[in-house]
Amino acid sequence: MKVQVVRKVLEVNDRLADEIRETTASRNTVVINVMSSPGSGKTSLLERLIPRLLANDVKIGVIEGDITTTRDADRLAQLNIPVSQINTDVFGGDCHLGSEAIRPALDHFDLKKMDLIFIENVGNLVCPAEFDTGANFNAVVISTTEGEDKPLKYPLMFRTCQLALINKIDLLPYLEFDVEQLEQNIHTINPDIDIFQVSARTDEGLDVLAVRLLRMLS
């Protein structure tokens, strides 16, 4: 006999992600999940962006995901903000953060006092896109040293995000990189994504990005 099921294979993750959103919404906390390949500049961008938001009285926390080491968490803790490090090697070396990892990490914060929590996901352009972390917004960082065709090769990542941050624009004079082509490719995959050109080295574009994030918090 045939038994109808029609159940999403990631339903457990998705249900927990929805619960996370309910919890954070009730405490007026916005969560942004930041993803990218390793080395695109997630941590450096957060190091330069967070002080701009702190200066606007935003209370910020970070959930830091890496397979191993606390190096990124240590860097961000220097900003005097609460940071919760998740090392996925205890989960078996997972290449992404799922909502089951985010849920306990949220207990590290007094959410009533938090306006914004960044999730810095594991460096990986493939897997994090598949797993809802319970965030309200997803952002992808892609740098000028990565190739204009990356959005076409990783469509799920770019379709899952509302923000795309093109980092390392300070290197443009030294590269044969067509940033307009990258923007076009991003919009081919996801016409609704908002693109920001930034540099974590020179701080270019960060004020504009900070303004956008402040609007997302209100």
Place this chain on the structure above:
Amino acid sequence: MHELTIAQNIITIVEEEIRKHSLTGSVTAVYFKAGRLNAIIPETLQFGFNAIKRESPRLSEAKLIVEEIPVRIRCEKCHTEKVIDEPIFFCDSCGSQRITMLSGQEMYIDNFEIE
């Protein structure tokens, strides 16, 4: 990716359904639908499923049948619908970028057959 995790979840969900409906007998086939945007490789998923199904008494003889769902888009300007093979979310009839994805991102267990 994560075909093994997905295979494990398939088995867990089918076992739950068996308990829920108090079914006896062995599962002969599980029908899984994978939207093409998720880039699941059916052979890899079947390989993973076949490797771990022996640990499940009710699923140890089951075949996993994977149906890939195409990415189907609709243009919100001229209402043309088409299936796309490349992830190009753009209407080649009228040039609009106001595209809705109708299918292609699903990942679900549709049904199973049990003796």
